[in-house]
Amino acid sequence: MDPRTPIYYQITDELEEKIRSGQYHPREKLPxxxxxxGIFQTSRLTIRRALSELERKGLIYRLHGIGTFVSPAQGMNTFGFGGFTERCANLGLETSTEVLNFEIIDELPDFFTTTLQFPIDHYEDNRHLKLERIRKINKRSVAFETSYLPLALYPALTDQYDPETSLYQFLFNKYKVSRLHTQSILLPYxxxxxxxxxxxxxxxTPLLEVFFCVWGKAQQILEYTHxxxxxxxxxxxxxxx
Amino acid sequence: MDPRTPIYYQITDELEEKIRSGQYHPREKLPxxxxxxGIFQTSRLTIRRALSELERKGLIYRLHGIGTFVSPAQGMNTFGFGGFTERCANLGLETSTEVLNFEIIDELPDFFTTTLQFPIDHYEDNRHLKLERIRKINKRSVAFETSYLPLALYPALTDQYDPETSLYQFLFNKYKVSRLHTQSILLPYxxxxxxxxxxxxxxxTPLLEVFFCVWGKAQQILEYTHxxxxxxxxxxxxxxx
DNA sequence: GAGTGGTCTAGACCACCCG
DNA sequence: GGGTGGTCTAGACCACTCA
Structure with missing residues (x-):
């Protein structure tokens, strides 16, 4: 591990591993x-910070005056982060993608701003890459995703990205963007x-319609998806x- | 304010108020x-704790070596907490509720455990209150909710609760339960x-089907909803x- | 180099729960 | 009363950004 990794992070990691691997059982009391x-030879604040991370992730819970315990309900697959590919991979599902469309458009569709009231960033170059894909699990179509990526944030994106591969992996590796938070609106269709x-x-066929919007660290919008x-x-x- | 309220909490509150009221503008730099x-006459850790809360809520963002800024995207109404009534009240909508059914059942429907793999708590008394309601906004039906409440957690619930009123308000006031986290599964129907x-x-008519499950502080399940x-x-x- | 946020220490006192 | 987690202090050093 990178030696510059904060201590609290290493502790979080180690405890998380012990919980996920079953070394600590649900509802078992932690030290x-x-x-x-004493165990980690660090200050109490650092320990508390590590435990707070685990609490936030839902892996433990703390009871004042009693102790810290392993949460009985963890490991649910959650929406929000990780694209389709990553999420399915976590569940051990075999996925494939069919690209329907891959083009550059001059302006973002206005329903993101007008109907949904998603905020919007303006750049000199307002073009977006529009990427339309069918997502399949075991050859069965389960999702239809249209993504809009502001080209201003991703120079030379269209030359280098292969739309068959994982988009987030590519963006993360090439542009170092990372998702900070997301917002979505869901409705039946x-x-x-x-x-x-x-x-x-x-x-x-009834479908679940989702409008989705991703922010990066500096609160710039990294992506819109419908x-x-x-x-x-x-x-x-x-x-x- | 209760004098025992932690300092960091008071600071969070005060800054949140200033942000929401527009005293600090989006993307404006905070002190x-x-x-x-200096302003709050406290230690830096306490300040940092307050700011971390605001960051978690999405009201601010921090840039290493630069400063702390007001987030440009806040104030979205989110699902997850607050029942229907509270959520709509926040948006200034006029709601009403029609109770279709209010009865005691011996066992929770098994789709919560079998199909959804929601965890389940077992008590000596496994009866649940089943509460079926139609939710309306401006007299228009927008949601149909069936809630299941474990009677073991809420003694004398059925005698005292008026199903026309806010359920969470009642549970919070009478049993001091508070929601810690929730899990939900959504699919088109x-x-x-x-x-x-x-x-x-x-x-x-296409509908959005939601299975919902609420945890309290000691990781007991407070409610199931379909x-x-x-x-x-x-x-x-x-x-x- | 000055200013910012990120990490960390070694203490302290408190509120809470239990035996 | 002893152990637990919750809050807080007054420092310290570091990494990062910008002029």
């Missing part, structure tokens, strides 16, 4: 914070004859306060 | 951490003739890493 100070022809499904999911690809969310 | 130490009769909608949303009540999510 107290003071014991962990009844597929029309046009959809049916375009996506090879039966007209009248997609449809079938009943074969349920979305899972986890939320905390 | 540096050291300046805030095509309404059948039965649904149409039950909910007074047209058969064949609901349907129409296109008139889109769900919004915010997600962060």
């Amino acid at each position: 107290s914070e003071n014991e962990l100070v 009844l597929s029309t004859g046009d959809d049916a022809a375009r996506y090879s499904i039966k007209a009248g 997609s449809f999911y079938t009943r074969d690809f349920p979305l899972r969310f986890r939320w905390e306060e | 540096s951490e050291n300046e805030l130490v 095509l309404s059948t003739g039965d649904d149409a009769a039950r909910y007074s909608i047209k058969a064949g 609901s349907f949303y129409t296109r008139d009540f889109p769900l919004r999510f915010r997600w962060e890493e």
